[in-house]
Amino acid sequence: MVKGFKIDKPKLPHELPEAEFTLKENGYYDYCIYRDCVITRDDTDRIAFDQVIFDRVTFEGTDFTNIELTDCVFDHCDLSNIDFSKGSIHRVEFKNSKMIGVMMPDSSLGNVVFDNCQLNLSAFGYSKLKQVRFTECTIKNSDFYECKFQKVALDTCDIEEANFANTKLTGVDLTTCKFDRLQVSPESMQGCIVSTEQAIGFARLLGLEIKDE
Secondary structure: OOOEOOOOOOOOOOOOOEEEEOOOOOEEEEEEEEEEOEEEOOOOOOEEEEEEEEEEEEEOOEOOOEEEEEEEEEEOOOOOOOOOOOOOOEEEEEEEEEOOOOEEEOOOEEEEEEOEEOOOOOOOOOOOEEEEEEEOEEOOOOOOOOOEEEEEEEEOOOOOOEEOOOOOOOOOOOOOOOOOOEEEOOHHOOOOEEEHHHHHHHHHOOOOOOOOO
């Protein structure tokens, strides 16, 4: 249970066979573990991973547009600067991974966990996030412009200079997050949960002058 809502874990069998990554003509990969390897984009129009564990895997090449990730786990992986634009990402866990500059705009994320990941300079603009949790992540200077949030948790994250403009933050609890400045829209802050200190900071951001008694 996370912040009052449940996130479904990836549906994986108790054991998966370990495999070597080789390019497939149809771009579909399933039911295996990839470990200590490099994965590059192939020439198919779309690439899909279903019931796959990635252990210490590095993704290279930048274009994984329209990727489909279902019931997957990424553990200690490097996905920096990878383009997952227009992706479909469901029941996926990203753990202890380097994801600096990862691009996920115009994507659909459901039942997704980011745990102890480096997400600075990441891009999620215009995406739909439903039942998504960020825990102990660095998300500085990241873009969540005009996203649709439904049951999103930010727990003990550094979100300095993140952009939430035109994204409704109703029910989002920022009290454990670290930041001095955010980009937000005043109308989007209704229902957002903040500490007293953070509230003063937002008031200043909105142009109010705070007078000490």
